Amino acid sequence: MKQRLDGISNIQITFLISSAITGVTVLSLPRIASEAAGTDGVFVILIAGIVSSSILVLIALLANRFPKDTIIEYSSKIITPLPGKAAGVGLFIYLLGVSGTVLRNFADVIKGFILRQTPLEIIMILFAFTVLYMVLKGILTISKMCELFEPMVIGALGLLIILSFKNFNIENLYPLFEKGVNPYLRGTLDLLPVFLGYEILLFVFPFARNKSNVLKYSLFGFLMPLLMFVTLTFVAIGVYGADATGRSLYPTLQLAKYIVFPGAFAERFDIFFMIFWIFASFTTMSIYYYLASLSITRVFGLKNYKPFAVLMLPFVFMIGILPQNILQILDFSEYISLIGLGVLVFSMILLAISFILRKKGG
């Protein structure tokens, strides 16, 4: 007899985490890395990744103490309801903010590179509606979609990296370890937000089918983007050098523009790559949008998130339309990622308090 299985499977957890991390930032990642630490960027991004993965372990530890609740509920249990609710609203604002920035970053790149005559608003509305449609289907559908899309995204990134090796020049990667420890510390701090995405574990943990395996599989899910990000930075600096990479708005796209596809059946590799990048942005935004609607529902103690998901749409759109130009978009994304670091700190505090007060749920 076939048993109906509820919840997110192990492998889906892997791809869910992975797609939450690989989002729009893939395009600008090598720039952020080489801006932060020059040629040492490759190592700094690796260190930032290792630090992030240890935070991921701590988050999983926290979520494991309350296997039936999301952070919205157990923050109320740990730090009494009122501050807990306030924190829940804060989390909601963060998730909404991320959805908005993903939407705007996505639309801006599409307008700049592909649909140059389409109004920005149209691109944003179409994308937001597609995401809404996806979100209304629930977390299980989203995880299935991630399971389907994420391997393709990782594959396209891998192809980009491999084909870029033709233009690779090892000398561009020197000098290494010349500037002392300081750039490493600063750079690590600068690059931590790049890996944001694993904090979704605070919300999706209760939906997992097999809770004892979540940590292992989410670490797998973290490992894929980590590997991709490090090699991508390595290749970008190897091809363009740290200075030019830091001066390029979307260095990943620039790498794609420099590729000769063997056999030349696809003259423009950059367009080919963009297709998969759209997948990546789509899954990222779907996850965050879903979690935003979920968190506000839980803050009010309600069950059905769908009305909120629909109601949120204009707000996400407004956040997305807020920045007036590319400079403001970059600034805005930076603020949002600072809030993201705040979320990490907050969850660490929760973990500490729950340990001290020996609070445990479910």
Added chain:
Amino acid sequence: MLKKLCLLTMMTLVSLSLTGCWDRTDIERYAFILGIGIDKGEKDGIVVTYQIALPQGIMAAGQGGGGGESTVEIKVDAVNKKNADQKLLSKTNQIPNYSHLQVIVFGEKLSKEGIREHLDFFLREPEMRHLTKVLISRGDSEKVFKVKPKNGDSTSQYISEMLEQTQRFSLSVPKYVDLGMLQRKLAHPSDLLLSKVSKIDDMLSVEGGAVVKEDKFIGWIDSKQAIGYKLLEDNVNWGVIDISIGADKKDRVSFQIIGSQTKVQPMLKPKEKKFIFSVKLTIEGDVVEVGQDMFKAFDANFVKNVEKQAENEVENLCLGVFEKLQKSFKADALGLCEVVANHYPTFWDKHKHEWKEYFLRSELKLNVDVSVRRIGLIK
């Protein structure tokens, strides 16, 4: 009944959305720009020559029909590159498209005044690919595009393929520079060597190179100096050098390089404020043509002699180009500054601005090792 009505509405709506090509632009409406020539215009202006593909002409040539032209050249006076694009629009019924741009050719006069400002557009424009090659032409670039290759290819494709193919087999054609490479180089002001294209009678030639100092073109290097340049830059794939052996240096032997490796090791002399670059060249190759007595090549002494003379020749070629760049151009087109920055990062951080003085005092120490592997099919 309601279900059927729903279905009907759905079908109508779907059929409406399926006609989604309302804003498509036919491929014939695009002007695919294959090559761009930029020359000096009157006063501060520039003259831009666009070479635009005519798909009908290319297809006719492919089918052996001949006849029709495969490209059309349009000349525009403008203040800068984007301004030229605007003016081009008023001269053609098509929309310019850069996704197939093969070459950008700067005229001699214009490049003497600087090319950096004219490259900005190409690096900023999202449509541009980074495989476009950048050259400097002898005389005005406009002349170059007037040469029509006999095989029906466009001039731009012809130049582009010429650079790609010949630089692998010929030593006198240095490795071309494309936009991706320029993006890297222009991150800080540096000297470089661009490909040179010149019109000789009715033919095009890409022999030699153009030295660009900071961003101004300052002079040519000839084909012999290009050989030295390629050897020093470690870009040699294949290629032949001519050597003469024998007591009276009358016997000519052609030595074909089939593999070459160059290692550059800088050494700082702080007192003299200079660098000594020890260059180790390891070359192997075949004897491919022997003058005079054809049966003398199968002989250990002969082979040794060839190796020795080849070493001398390589040394002369390398020193020749180094001296030319250092003494007459005072330009570090070999990119030795990058080698120094890699080996002496702390020195580089402090003395970056003094690099030119260090370079002018620097010396080249060559250590060439040539091995002859084969002598062809005649014993």
